[in-house]
Amino acid sequence: MIDFHTHPLLVEEMIARYPDLARIARDVFYIRNRAQPLETFLLELDVAGLERAVLLPIDTTRTRGCQIYSNEQIAELCRMCDRFIGFASVDPYRPDAPEVLARAVGDLGLRGLKLAPGIQEFYPDDRRFFPLYEKAAELGVPILFHAGMTWEPGAQAKYGHPSRFEDIAHDLPQLNVVLAHLAWPWVLEAAALAAKYPNLCLDTSALYFDNPRDFVRFAMAEQVPLTLWERSLRKQLLFGSNYPRVEVKNMAWAVRALGLSDDCQRLVFADNARRLLGEEQVA
Amino acid sequence: MMIKLTKLTVQTRRSQELVDVTDEVERVVAESGVGEGLVYVMTSHTSSGVLVTEGLECLERDVVAHLERLAPDQGDYWHNRYLDIDGRLGFNAGAHLKGVISGYFAYFPISGGKIVKGGRQRVYFAEYDGPLSREYYVQVIGE
Numbered sequence: 304m305i306d307f308h309t310h311p312l313l314v315e316e317m318i319a320r321y322p323d324l325a326r327i328a329r330d331v332f333y334i335r336n337r338a339q340p341l342e343t344f345l346l347e348l349d350v351a352g353l354e355r356a357v358l359l360p361i362d363t364t365r366t367r368g369c370q371i372y373s374n375e376q377i378a379e380l381c382r383m384c385d386r387f388i389g390f391a392s393v394d395p396y397r398p399d400a401p402e403v404l405a406r407a408v409g410d411l412g413l414r415g416l417k418l419a420p421g422i423q424e425f426y427p428d429d430r431r432f433f434p435l436y437e438k439a440a441e442l443g444v445p446i447l448f449h450a451g452m453t454w455e456p457g458a459q460a461k462y463g464h465p466s467r468f469e470d471i472a473h474d475l476p477q478l479n480v481v482l483a484h485l486a487w488p489w490v491l492e493a494a495a496l497a498a499k500y501p502n503l504c505l506d507t508s509a510l511y512f513d514n515p516r517d518f519v520r521f522a523m524a525e526q527v528p529l530t531l532w533e534r535s536l537r538k539q540l541l542f543g544s545n546y547p548r549v550e551v552k553n554m555a556w557a558v559r560a561l562g563l564s565d566d567c568q569r570l571v572f573a574d575n576a577r578r579l580l581g582e583e584q585v586a
Numbered sequence: 587m588m589i590k591l592t593k594l595t596v597q598t599r600r601s602q603e604l605v606d607v608t609d610e611v612e613r614v615v616a617e618s619g620v621g622e623g624l625v626y627v628m629t630s631h632t633s634s635g636v637l638v639t640e641g642l643e644c645l646e647r648d649v650v651a652h653l654e655r656l657a658p659d660q661g662d663y664w665h666n667r668y669l670d671i672d673g674r675l676g677f678n679a680g681a682h683l684k685g686v687i688s689g690y691f692a693y694f695p696i697s698g699g700k701i702v703k704g705g706r707q708r709v710y711f712a713e714y715d716g717p718l719s720r721e722y723y724v725q726v727i728g729e
Contacts (some may be wrong), residue, residue, distance in 0.1 A: 315719075333673040339719050393611035424596055456672060514666045514677035548674040580635055 304353040305388070305576040307375075308447070308483055308508040308543025308559040311358050311372065311380055313338045321376065323369070328478040331367050331422075333456055334547055347546065351555035353572070355386045356546070359417040359447065360390040366424050372402055373401075378411040388580065390415040390447065391523070393435065395425050401438035408442050412579055419449035421458035436471055438478065440478035445504075445579045446471075450486035450493065454548065468500060472500035479579050481541060485509040490526040497534070497539045504575065505536070506543035507558050515549060515557035523561060533567050542572045590618045592724045603683075604637075604646045605711045607722070612701055614724045621699045623728015628691040630723060633681035635688035635716035641708035649688075651716035653714070657683035681686035688712050690706065696728055 311317065312328040315338045322350040328334050348356055358380060360372035370392070371374075391407035393400045395418060406411045416439050420427050427448060439446050448468065452460040465486045471482055480503045484506035485510040486493035497503045512516050523532060532540055559568065577583040592614045594607050607627070615625055629636050639645055663679035692709055695702040711722055 335672045338673070342597060343717055343719055346597075350601055350717055378664070410622070454668075486605075489660050510675055512667060512675070514660060514663075521690070552678070 304355070304572045305542070306348065306356040306544050306546065306555075307357045307481070307541040307576050308506050309358055309546040309551070310334075310548075311343075311344065311377075311387075313547050314344060314380065315340050316383070317376065317380060324372070324376075327369050327371055330498070331363060331369060332361075332371050333454055336547060341383065344546075345384065347551040348386065351544075351551040353551065353555065355388055356551070357388045357390055357415070357447075357543075357576075358493045359390050361393040361417060361419045361422060362394045363419075363422055365394050366422060367397055371434055374407040374411055374413060378413060381412070388415075389413045390417045392417045392419075394512070395423060395432045395435055400432075401437045402468050404435060404438050405442065413444075415444045416446045418446060419455075419458070420462035421453040422455045423459065424458075424462065426462055427467045433471075433474070436475055436478060440475050445479035445582060446479055447481040447483055448507070449484065450482035451484045451489055451509070452487065463498050465489050468503070469496055469500075470494060476502050477502075478502060479504065480581070481506055482544065483508055484545070487511055487520055487522055488526075490522050490532045492526050494531055494536065497514075497536050501539065504539040504541055504565055504579065506541040507554065507571070508543035508545035510545065515553040517559050519554070520559040520561060521559040528542070529561060529563070531552070532561075532571075533563055537570050538575055538578075539568045541575050587623075587727065587729050588618070588620060590620075592726075594724060596711050596720050596722065598711075598713035598718055598720060601700055601716055602650050603713050603716065604649060605708055605713065606641060606708050607643075607711045608709045611709050611724055615701055615726055616637050616699065618726040619699075619727035620696055620724045620726050621727060623696045625694050625696055625701060625727070626691055626723075627693075627709055628651075628723045628725070629685075629711060630721050632685055633678055634720055635685045635690060635712035635714065636692050636722065637710050638687045638692050638703075639710065640706045646710070649712075650716045653684040653687060654680075656687060678715050684712070684714040698724070703720065713719050
């Protein structure tokens with residue numbers, strides 16, 4: 304069981320080593336909760352019934368003058384616990400962005416690419432960035448894009464509209480693309496893309512009002528019919544929490560409370576993630 | 587007269603649980619050197635509590651279950667909204683309300699250098715929104 308969407312922003316051990324991470328969490332990513340020992344993160348996974356978590360950085364060097372975790376810091380955290388799966392992030396405007404990704408995968412052992420068009424301020428269908436996407440496809444790693452609205456200050460939702468991802472899914476069918484947060488509020492538009500492009504997945508890490516149980520039900524069973532996930536997109540939906548904006552346990556309980564069948568939940572919580580990570584071929 | 591404040595931490599391991607901290611409180615009292623006085627135990631988190639009950643696992647479970655009935659985690663609360671002071675949604679009003687019900691501190695007299703309490707009374711740090719690393723305070727006052 305894997306949480307495909309976490310940000311290790313409040314890990315005390317890393318803040319002790321890199322004090323600026325506290326400011327970055329507070330002012331750039333905009334999460335104001337108290338830092339916790341690494342053990343709390345692992346207990347969160349335990350309470351949620353999950354074994355592993357994908358750790359996501361965001362390279363905001365160009366737009367914010369800092370990195371919301373560097374690739375090296377993600378790799379360092381992964382070395383502290385084998386329950387973590389590290390992703391890289393790259394400033395897509397860098398001329399050497401494909402090479403940076405190749406080094407993160409080849410040298411640091413990172414297993415995917417995280418891009419956040421809102422806070423990195425780029426339109427994902429801009430052709431200038433396709434060499435980076437092509438490198439990810441060549442390396443066999445998925446790209447997880449932030450999609451939809453974001454709480455990060457100054458980051459605009461316009462960069463993350465689902466229509467901005469169609470060229471990527473269409474032109475690079477060998478590349479696995481994940482649109483995070485169900486691309487909320489554009490769930491229907493994101494689902495339409497996923498229905499057409501089998502290389503495009505969505506993750507569940509959406510919480511924008513109410514509580515996780517009620518919001519997830521609204522987004523996944525009212526904005527679109529629940530049968531969409533059960534029948535059409537069961538192999539293209541990944542469980543993600545967006546921890547620490549929401550506790551892993553609360554999102555896990557919310558997704559389980561939807562009433563998806565056991566085999567569909569198995570895909571959502573485990574098999575789909577393992578397939579994207581190259582761990583298992585799912586029929 | 588002496589007043590001594592000690593900050594302690596506890597790593598909770600479940601979403602809701604009672605953690606028996608009696609031994610820790612007794613240790614702080616003993617180390618304070620106070621013979622006659624009083625001691626307060628206080629949590630500094632509004633989604634937790636400090637309470638006293640009999641030290642039985644069955645009762646611990648009953649307390650947690652009863653508080654969940656009174657203030658369910660998934661209730662319909664005004665707090666279920668985005669809080670820009672935190673950069674995230676609230677939605678843990680159930681935990682806050684449990685803290686209100688159970689209270690945030692406990693008090694005991696100290697006599698002969700020891701806490702005065704019933705033989706079955708235990709002091710608990712009550713976690714309502716775990717797992718988390720939590721802080722609580724023990725203040726010893728006396729001479």
